[in-house]
Amino acid sequence: MTEEISDSRLPNKLGFDELAAKVTSAPFHRWMNLRLLALNERDVVIEMPWRDEIVAEPTIGYAHGGLLATLIDLTADYAIAAKLGRGVPTVDMRVDFHRPALSGPLRTTGRVIKLGRTLATAEAWVVDTAGKLLASGRATFIVAT
Amino acid sequence: MTEEISDSRLPNKLGFDELAAKVTSAPFHRWMNLRLLALNERDVVIEMPWRDEIVAEPTIGYAHGGLLATLIDLTADYAIAAKLGRGVPTVDMRVDFHRPALSGPLRTTGRVIKLGRTLATAEAWVVDTAGKLLASGRATFIVAT
Amino acid sequence: MTEEISDSRLPNKLGFDELAAKVTSAPFHRWMNLRLLALNERDVVIEMPWRDEIVAEPTIGYAHGGLLATLIDLTADYAIAAKLGRGVPTVDMRVDFHRPALSGPLRTTGRVIKLGRTLATAEAWVVDTAGKLLASGRATFIVAT
Amino acid sequence: MTEEISDSRLPNKLGFDELAAKVTSAPFHRWMNLRLLALNERDVVIEMPWRDEIVAEPTIGYAHGGLLATLIDLTADYAIAAKLGRGVPTVDMRVDFHRPALSGPLRTTGRVIKLGRTLATAEAWVVDTAGKLLASGRATFIVAT
Numbered sequence: 001m002t003e004e005i006s007d008s009r010l011p012n013k014l015g016f017d018e019l020a021a022k023v024t025s026a027p028f029h030r031w032m033n034l035r036l037l038a039l040n041e042r043d044v045v046i047e048m049p050w051r052d053e054i055v056a057e058p059t060i061g062y063a064h065g066g067l068l069a070t071l072i073d074l075t076a077d078y079a080i081a082a083k084l085g086r087g088v089p090t091v092d093m094r095v096d097f098h099r100p101a102l103s104g105p106l107r108t109t110g111r112v113i114k115l116g117r118t119l120a121t122a123e124a125w126v127v128d129t130a131g132k133l134l135a136s137g138r139a140t141f142i143v144a145t
Numbered sequence: 146m147t148e149e150i151s152d153s154r155l156p157n158k159l160g161f162d163e164l165a166a167k168v169t170s171a172p173f174h175r176w177m178n179l180r181l182l183a184l185n186e187r188d189v190v191i192e193m194p195w196r197d198e199i200v201a202e203p204t205i206g207y208a209h210g211g212l213l214a215t216l217i218d219l220t221a222d223y224a225i226a227a228k229l230g231r232g233v234p235t236v237d238m239r240v241d242f243h244r245p246a247l248s249g250p251l252r253t254t255g256r257v258i259k260l261g262r263t264l265a266t267a268e269a270w271v272v273d274t275a276g277k278l279l280a281s282g283r284a285t286f287i288v289a290t
Numbered sequence: 291m292t293e294e295i296s297d298s299r300l301p302n303k304l305g306f307d308e309l310a311a312k313v314t315s316a317p318f319h320r321w322m323n324l325r326l327l328a329l330n331e332r333d334v335v336i337e338m339p340w341r342d343e344i345v346a347e348p349t350i351g352y353a354h355g356g357l358l359a360t361l362i363d364l365t366a367d368y369a370i371a372a373k374l375g376r377g378v379p380t381v382d383m384r385v386d387f388h389r390p391a392l393s394g395p396l397r398t399t400g401r402v403i404k405l406g407r408t409l410a411t412a413e414a415w416v417v418d419t420a421g422k423l424l425a426s427g428r429a430t431f432i433v434a435t
Numbered sequence: 436m437t438e439e440i441s442d443s444r445l446p447n448k449l450g451f452d453e454l455a456a457k458v459t460s461a462p463f464h465r466w467m468n469l470r471l472l473a474l475n476e477r478d479v480v481i482e483m484p485w486r487d488e489i490v491a492e493p494t495i496g497y498a499h500g501g502l503l504a505t506l507i508d509l510t511a512d513y514a515i516a517a518k519l520g521r522g523v524p525t526v527d528m529r530v531d532f533h534r535p536a537l538s539g540p541l542r543t544t545g546r547v548i549k550l551g552r553t554l555a556t557a558e559a560w561v562v563d564t565a566g567k568l569l570a571s572g573r574a575t576f577i578v579a580t
Binding site: 001002004005006094096098109111113114116121123125127131133136138140 | 436437439440441529531533544546548549551556558560562566568571573575
């Protein structure tokens with residue numbers, strides 16, 4: 001979606017170090033060895049290294065789709081969190097699986113689509129080290145406190 | 146959805162032991178300590194015990210939504226697999242988060258909505274030990290080989 | 291989804307005539323010639339007759355998927371409305387298209403999945419006169435006023 | 436999503452006049468008075484004028500969400516059709532409703548996310564005359580013949 005139409009260019013309330021600390025505060029994110037790679041006014045980029053336990057199918061050895069969905073959920077959430085200064089509960093999520101994830105690290109970019117007073121929508125996509133699109137999706141979050 | 150309209154009552158090609166072996170063949174499913182709890186002509190039921198690494202937020206201590214999405218993806222997939230005799234790649238998924246998952250085990254039921262020649266759709270839902278609905282969703286799978 | 295787990299059996303605040311009046315209050319519903327066919331504590335059933343303008347592809351002559359999506363959106367909404375006594379804005383929607391809709395009338399059933407204080411989720415599915423499943427889906431609605 | 440990662444810059448097989456003719460070949464698209472506004476290697480833009488029958492709620496007078504979903508479905512489809520030279524059946528769709536549509540014309544932009552050999556994914560978004568985002572979403576299509 002073009003940036004002119006989305007709310008992806010709203011100013012951030014969190015700096016890089018603050019958001020990086022949020023990313024690693026979740027026990028499951030620590031298990032995934034996530035780290036914040038980049039944060040600017042438009043994008044949040046999070047990287048996950050490969051680990052053997054994430055495999056769904058041992059012959060071909062691709063990563064579990066549920067973990068790609070997890071990356072999309074959390075990176076879309078942090079795209080909202082960067083704008084609001086706090087994380088928000090996910091209401092629902094859509095994920096499209098484009099290619100099997102065969103090696104890492106997996107890099108996920110999140111971007112705000114619409115930041116409302118009650119709800120917000122953000123999108124995210126996962127690429128491999130060659131920049132190939134593995135999965136993409138969008139999620140709705142509750143913003144009202 | 147009523148069973149009369151869905152394809153949830155088609156005969157199974159996999160027995161309990163065969164499907165149970167598939168469930169634990171995935172390294173990530175072993176990490177999740179999944180086990181097949183029940184299989185009949187309509188439902189696949191899979192249970193995941195709690196483990197501390199699945200927590201998303203350490204103060205309240207609820208499980209990561211990405212893992213609920215993972216449970217919905219894989220249980221919907223096994224509902225198709227039971228009918229076809231083989232697992233199928235997920236095309237896309239929708240997940241709704243209804244309540245935070247605060248303790249385990251988490252029990253997920255999967256059921257076929259439509260089994261086509263090219264694509265199939267199945268739904269799944271996650272409940273806690275009190276039977277409260279935590280998350281639900283549906284996914285599309287490629288059936289054509 | 292099993293009724294024991296969903297909120298589909300909560301008591302209704304609207305009777306048949308009240309809901310039927312709501313259905314036909316919308317200009318677009320009148321264009322679609324919608325009518326309420328059944329209302330009970332679990333299901334809302336709405337019927338749409340065929341009309342030539344709904345066709346998407348003139349050679350085969352199937353109905354536009356957008357109209358099946360419309361039926362799912364509005365029938366899921368009325369499943370919530372029956373419980374709450376008022377219609378609710380749709381937040382987002384997922385629709386799966388299972389078979390082309392080649393003739394009418396089209397019958398859509400809606401059912402509540404989860405009725406929360408802030409948000410609600412409902413599902414709906416469209417069948418043809420032979421009872422064949424044409425489309426199904428789910429939507430999230432804002433309940434808080 | 437960034438264009439570098441999506442398949443939105445693949446060459447088109449249809450020119451403007453060919454795609455414009457496809458848009459108006461569908462009876463429902465003629466009822467909607469759709470017209471192709473722009474086609475380039477990245478975007479398909481389709482415009483729908485207001486008409487009184489599209490209203491969902493007569494007091495405020497906003498357009499039916501099902502018609503915004505219809506616009507997203509068909510414009511995403513034409514984004515794929517421009518690349519392939521032919522329309523493709525929709526498998527499933529996700530739509531997010533951001534703001535009520537209070538006046539027309541409604542302008543919808545479609546863009547390819549991933550063009551595979553079996554399936555394709557495209558996104559689309561609807562704006563009002565002020566450029567405000569009303570709805571956005573994505574859909575999966577069958578590409579294999």
